[in-house]
Amino acid sequence: MEAATARVVALVDMDCFYVQVEQRLRPELRKKPVVVAQYKTWKGGGIIAVSYEARAFGVSRNMFANDAKKLCADLQIARVREAHGKADLSKYREASVEVMEIMSRFAVVERASIDEVYIDLSDSVRKRIQEMAGRIIPEEALKSTFVHGYPHLQPTEEQNTTKEDLRRLGVQHWLDSLHFGDLRSPELQLTVGAIIVEEMRAAVEEETTFQCSAGISHNKILAKLSCGLNKPNRQTILPQSSVPALFSQLPIGKM
Incomplete structure (x- = not known):
């Protein structure tokens, strides 16, 4: 023992770290239903982070952004930058x-x-x-x-x-x-x-x-x-x- x-x-x-990083860059997103999505070629992109306000509508990670919009019409979508066809996570890494x-x-x-x-x-x-x-x-x-x-x-x-x-x-x-x-x-x-x-x-x-x-x-x-x-x-x-x-x-x- x-x-x-x-x-x-x-x-x-x-x-909701990725969401918080986006909200610091865009304060108008605070206290709103927000998701962070990457790649938008298929159904608006895959969601990788969800604010607690958005979770209240049933929005979850690994959902597609277009499907999440059907659950929450006011959903704000922040997008991960892309570089050379890949997701660029540098701003999240720097915040980390x-x-x-x-x-x-x-x-x-x-x-x-x-x-x-x-x-x-x-x-x-x-x-x-x-x-x-x-x-x-x-x-x-x-x-x-x-x-x-x-x-x-x-x-x-x-x-x-x-x-x-x-x-x-x-x-x-x-x-x-x-x-x-x-x-x-x-x-x-x-x-x-x-x-x-x-x-x-x-x-x-x-x-x-x-x-x-x-x-x-x-x-x-x-x-x-x-x-x-x-x-x-x-x-x-x-x-x-x-x-x-x-x-x-x-x-x-x-x-």
Whole structure:
């Protein structure tokens, strides 16, 4: 068990990254149903990125742009440049480099794709915990964080509890359970890792306008799985104690 919880690893995924790159270039596209398509010789081209506004109409990746227009008449289509008959992804790659440079200030990063990065937070977490010297972590330090499996008791439907209410309640219960004097506590290490990722994501948005989601756990697979639990622009801690419950509910296809 000690070996399984020895590291703190995050997976950061840029939300609809190609769409965000296009929206930064054309601010009028923000908060609108937008897709990014490449090659338009067949049915308007294939869609490779979809904004959350467009997803609400049933538009999805790998759909053809002309078919997507039938689902959403107001759909805005941004097109990938072509060079020598091939898709030119240079502006997305350059934007990705911007993000990676910012993230690398906080911890060791490993690019997983143009819009995903794994981060080994282990050393940064240990250093931060020593600097904290046992101080209590305020709830405000985890303002966009969910803790999977918390709160343990879900409110009833009659209580009209929102997802944000549940998030805050879960964070409160999680923080109440921590032993701040135990510097080797895996739960404390995950929490400090989440604080660092909160700071990292805020820096990315401030300097590039790009928003991202993240998962924080003890290895790459768990970080990847937890990243997708509360998108967009949110992050999720997956503690070891919550892994069995997650796996019992997770379709095998997700693995």
